Amino acid sequence: MSRTSVVITPVRDEEKYIESTIHSVVSQTVPPAEWIIVDDGSTDSTAAIIQRYANLYPWIRVFHRKNRGFRKSGGGVIEAFYRGYNAIRCLDWDFIIKLDGDLSFEAEYFEKVFQYFEKNPRLGIGGGVIYHLEGEQKRLETCPKFHVRGATKFYRRACWEAIGGLWPAPGWDTIDEVKANMLGWTTMSFADLHLLHHRFTGSADGCWTGMVKNGRADYISGYHPLFMLAKCITRLARRPVIIGSLASLYGFATGYLKRIPQVDDRELIRYLRHEQLARLLGKETIWR
Numbered sequence: 234m235s236r237t238s239v240v241i242t243p244v245r246d247e248e249k250y251i252e253s254t255i256h257s258v259v260s261q262t263v264p265p266a267e268w269i270i271v272d273d274g275s276t277d278s279t280a281a282i283i284q285r286y287a288n289l290y291p292w293i294r295v296f297h298r299k300n301r302g303f304r305k306s307g308g309g310v311i312e313a314f315y316r317g318y319n320a321i322r323c324l325d326w327d328f329i330i331k332l333d334g335d336l337s338f339e340a341e342y343f344e345k346v347f348q349y350f351e352k353n354p355r356l357g358i359g360g361g362v363i364y365h366l367e368g369e370q371k372r373l374e375t376c377p378k379f380h381v382r383g384a385t386k387f388y389r390r391a392c393w394e395a396i397g398g399l400w401p402a403p404g405w406d407t408i409d410e411v412k413a414n415m416l417g418w419t420t421m422s423f424a425d426l427h428l429l430h431h432r433f434t435g436s437a438d439g440c441w442t443g444m445v446k447n448g449r450a451d452y453i454s455g456y457h458p459l460f461m462l463a464k465c466i467t468r469l470a471r472r473p474v475i476i477g478s479l480a481s482l483y484g485f486a487t488g489y490l491k492r493i494p495q496v497d498d499r500e501l502i503r504y505l506r507h508e509q510l511a512r513l514l515g516k517e518t519i520w521r
Contacts, residue, residue, distance in 0.1 A: 236347045238387075239326045240265045243313030244334035245273040248282060250431045253337040255286050255293075263344040266326065268293045269317035270334070273309060274300030279334075296320060310383075311401040318398075329393055333384035338428040345426055346387050357392025357418030358410055360385040361426030374430065379410055379420050379519040385428055392418045400496055404450035408496055411454070414519050415504045444477050448484025455495050455502030460509035461485050 240258065244251060258268060270287070272280045272295065280297055287293045296316055314331060328350075330343075342361065350356050360381040363374040376382065383406030396412045399405045410420040451461055465478040488495075496502065512520040 234351045235327045238265045238328040240268040240330040241317040242270045242332045243310045246275045246277045247334040248277040250335035257337050260340040261343045266323040270295045271313040271317045272297045273313040329388045331386040335431045355419050357413045358420040361428045363430045377520050404454035407454050444480030445484035448481035452485045452488030457506040457509045
């Protein structure tokens, strides 16, 4: 199996962490053919840092977008991603990798991910699991096995083309996997491959706003209300206690109240809700 890959990394105000990610990528035993870093209007020194490394490595290219004046949740990162995607020079790629700019990981990470794809020809989307540091302890960011965190996503080309790329709105990193499974692909996180995320998912917007954003993303993805309620109840045991559940439920409910458009794929929503109701009934689903 060919392992030719293109990495696309949208970044915004990542001066504290971007060099950790750069050092991780340039150290890979199976490096990408091309790495496109898109600066999504940073106001710190991110642009200067990534440009310095692009001058050192000819396979790193950078693009700069104007500062819109605010962080655009969900849609902003996909707009930046496609700025890079539309500039790809390596047209014979086998994998597209969406990678955040605040990660660090071992030098064999790409190689080990590709080994999973080699073992399973129906594996369409994969990636490692995310850990955070709490003091001196690493803490896993839990998620269903079929879900691959948006911070680290490997897409096999045939699967990428089948799902039609990424939905340009919050919820994109669940919609892609649900559609892939609906079309007969497998998606999964690899529990033995660890990445260190140097800030918590959604923390760039603040805790409350980040949790509201997650609930809104679930609404846009088409989550069944009963499944969402069960999710919020289950979440009561995790920090931030109560607030996290309330924020997620608020984001979800106000999606209906504000008549925000959901993903424009009724077949996908039907499949998603069928899987979620089956999970509530204890049946085997992609949520397991």
